[in-house]
Amino acid sequence: MPLEILLVLVVGGIAGIAVLLHLTGKSRLQVLTPDTASEQWLRHFPDDIVVDVTVAHDGHAALVRTDTGAGLIWSFGADTVARHLRDFDWLHHPKGLEVQFHDFGTPHVIVNLDETERSHWQHLMEPA
């Protein structure tokens, strides 16, 4: 196949599919509740025992306290990603907190928090 035609097909195909998905509402983030956050945590870490869950006001992240320590779970498109809070840093961010994981495949996540939540989360994220 001539390279120019291949290029047009690939670029046009990718752009067209992405626009179609976005316009049909497939860009929405998963919204977490305490129950779904707990359920999703156990999907990622089935050996853990969840002690309690604190969900951010926008429902796109939750702090999970487990028998092995605290962890963060957050909306990742229509799904979730979760990490134990072991090797991480956090920074203040205009929207709340930025958590950095020192992991090339999961570099950082921005958690939307209001002022009250921010100080509470900072306290919860401190090592026991």
Added chain:
Amino acid sequence: MTDPVSFPDAVQWAVPFFIAAILAEFLWIVIKGRGGRYETRDALTSLIMGAGNIASGLLLGFIAYAFFMWLWQITPLNLGTSIPVILLCFVLDDLRYYWVHRFGHRIRWVWASHVNHHSSQHYNLTTALRQTWTYTFTFMMVVRAPLILLGFHPAMVLFVGGLNLIYQFWIHTEAIGKMPRWFEAVMNTPSHHRAHHGRNARYLDCNYAGVFIIWDKMFGTFVPEQEDDRVDYGLVHNIGTFNPLRVAFHEWVGIWRDATQPGLSLRQRLAYCFAPPGYSHDGSRDNSEQIKAKHLDRHPEDRGTPGFEQFDVKSPDAPAEQA
């Protein structure tokens, strides 16, 4: 002297079909309200990975092709290009695919290339296109050497390999349940391949087939999809990025960081490169056998069921192990 044997690049010619099939699957899901899930950024990442795979083939494909042509020059055998020879080449290349794929899950160096194909938590036709950019660096082209030394022309070997990949495109879907029993018995199907993409303990390291599922049945890696254990797609530790560069290279970076940490023996450094994924020198990570064993500790009722056959079912009369 120029070599007169040439075959089309089947994968490039299949691109319009890939686009049409993705649109058809998406419409089917929207109309029927079942049969899979789509998410914009996940699909976009998969499609960009697919485009990058074609680009890496154009840029780096010459390395494998030069190797194959060198083999072709030294082999005294030439089976020609008749239809039966092409069919035989297709079947043998599928056996080659089975082993490369199995190595891809059991050798971290090869997994670093293949992992991106499993990095989506979705399973739809775009997932099929979430392909590696770094296959050349795995050196798995050597597994094709026997085919060429046996007298199959390199162009034919690459052609049937392309057909193999095109076959595997359509099985990346939840829109198709089970196929007729005879088909499920011989061919790789959406059901068999869904199980392969599962991160559930049961489905780890199973169903490596490309076209014919018989290889898994022959070599003991077949696990049928279970109605009571719905497949959870993705990685044991799912990545948190849609950035194609991070998707393509994250495991290579992981290998580098692990193998270069201070205080390790040479054996431990090599194990971080070539042992099965999940190896750690300090026992801080689990490989698939350990994940399965832990699952059985939580769910002893699964012992001996598909995917857990290697863990013996203990008879109630068996003597207790000595502490």
